Amino acid sequence: MPTTVWLEVQSPSGPTNFLNGLKATDVTSLPKFVHINEEGPREGFQFEKGIIPTARKIELIDALSKTGLRHIQIVSFVNPKLVPGMADAEQVVEGITLQPGVAYAGLWLNDKGFERALATRRLHIRGSISLNASEKFLKLNQNRTPERQLAGQRAIAEMYRQKGIEIERGGIAAAFGCNFEGDVPVQRVLGLVQQLLDIAGEQGASLKRISLADTMAWATPLSIKRLVGAVQDRFAGHHLSLHLHDTRGMGLANAYAGLEMGVSYFDSSVAGLGGCPFAGHTGAAGNVCTEDLVFMCDEMGIETGVDLEALIACARLAEDVVGHPLPGSVMKGGSLRRLREKLAAVA
């Protein structure tokens, strides 16, 4: 049954009285600052077919760490037989020049990977637990039941507590749909988020962020709003983050929908590097592109702390490092700030 809600909307002042009431809400609900978690190096290098020289990985990471990005996920500690592109994870971590104020992170899927990350002594180690919302994906790709998945994450949470590692983030993979299962119901995701909060709670932790991942690019702006709204309603007080893929071209539209819902944490990849090698796509595009996202934020008055021109240079470097074109748009079309500066210089 529809319910009626009364809202007080502040119509922003401005040079034009452009708002017809309903739309004022969109404008005023945009966040003032967006936190970007750069995942290009990890997602990208893992996804590329050829082996990329360690020195070139380090070159890109070092360049990224000078753009103003504060969180960069640089490697994953996974089985080198399964993911040969990440066999040099330790060398990459060892080789980078640590930039003050930048948190360099790694990804691990089990205790062995976690121990490897810990042993580098150079990474920003925070606990993360996650559940995949697709039962078919669990079964077909990992031969696991939801119960076993849950037990596995419980064991990881227990491990974090024993090591004194803060459990910061809870993630739901395939939160919007899955190529092996189809649409994922909102109620299932809500149940899984509750399970993550329970697992963290059992270890005396409370999750700072809940991450919703559109792992296989099933989301649209409308389903972003639906799921984000549902999670915000039920789990108020937790920040949400979005992990978006651009496989069906919805990446930035979905990010915008998230911004309108007040989401202020996004994972993204410079130049649009990456893509899930296990998702069964023929034309898997990567994550939503960092510099395109930063451009959108910049132009809408949302701060990111990132220097767009420096990031565009990194995107071009990323293309050079992987040796083929990458999907990012702004690195090809150019920023508007740069154009405005040129026009001002001429005038």
Next chain:
Amino acid sequence: MPTTVWLEVQSPSGPTNFLNGLKATDVTSLPKFVHINEEGPREGFQFEKGIIPTARKIELIDALSKTGLRHIQIVSFVNPKLVPGMADAEQVVEGITLQPGVAYAGLWLNDKGFERALATRRLHIRGSISLNASEKFLKLNQNRTPERQLAGQRAIAEMYRQKGIEIERGGIAAAFGCNFEGDVPVQRVLGLVQQLLDIAGEQGASLKRISLADTMAWATPLSIKRLVGAVQDRFAGHHLSLHLHDTRGMGLANAYAGLEMGVSYFDSSVAGLGGCPFAGHTGAAGNVCTEDLVFMCDEMGIETGVDLEALIACARLAEDVVGHPLPGSVMKGGSLRRLREKLAAVA
């Protein structure tokens, strides 16, 4: 000074109570039906460097006309010396198989082009007048003043009346910004729309649609909402249409912002064909991609009347016709409907 507005928001019923008030407005303001004006053949063939054989142009247009698209702009009648790719405009129009219910349109910029279009006797002839919002672009590219531009459009409107052609559409080019001038103020666009309405009015016509074109990809979702809202406020009763370019990756996010404002007319290009050859871009991406737009609408429950799978086949044909990859995403990532059907067949 900010003003306070009280809104009554209907929270739609649904399987989940996902809405937290503010966001209900977004969902409920989406249009039920979106009218797509396919411009791929005209924008694309004009933009491509090599000459595309006439038969292949016809092949793509004939395929597009069987997808459910109701408006297809297929050629432009311009100076063949300046745009050699359109020298065969008459042959293309002559060669296509007219599909009932499909309006095939052409573009012209002056009376000579208009006479050529009329002479084909196969096109859907409607009058359109337009003004470019960038005074610098007018000066540098066309050596015209705003006054001369206005006089030119007035003459065209007069010509339409004399020929008994309905003036259906008024367009503003570079409505969001220009590479030669920078940002375009909302007030200037409002003034130009008024001029278009006046010109039409002088001929006893009233414009059915006002088209706002982001000719050089300066728009963001926020500026779309601002300008669309301003035009809606000042010129209620006229449908708006959006012509969007994807040069900086904002195409679909901008389309979504338009949808949220209730815009239900969009120009787009199959596979993302096209781009303005005079816009001074180094990496000019084309128009927003038709099948990606249709996918977004489909998945959000907005009807377009277009068969997405047939359109995806056209996008792949377009790549074959131009002989290189095109930017569309869904033709690579695949539709979700197709995936759902496969999953249902297995289950």
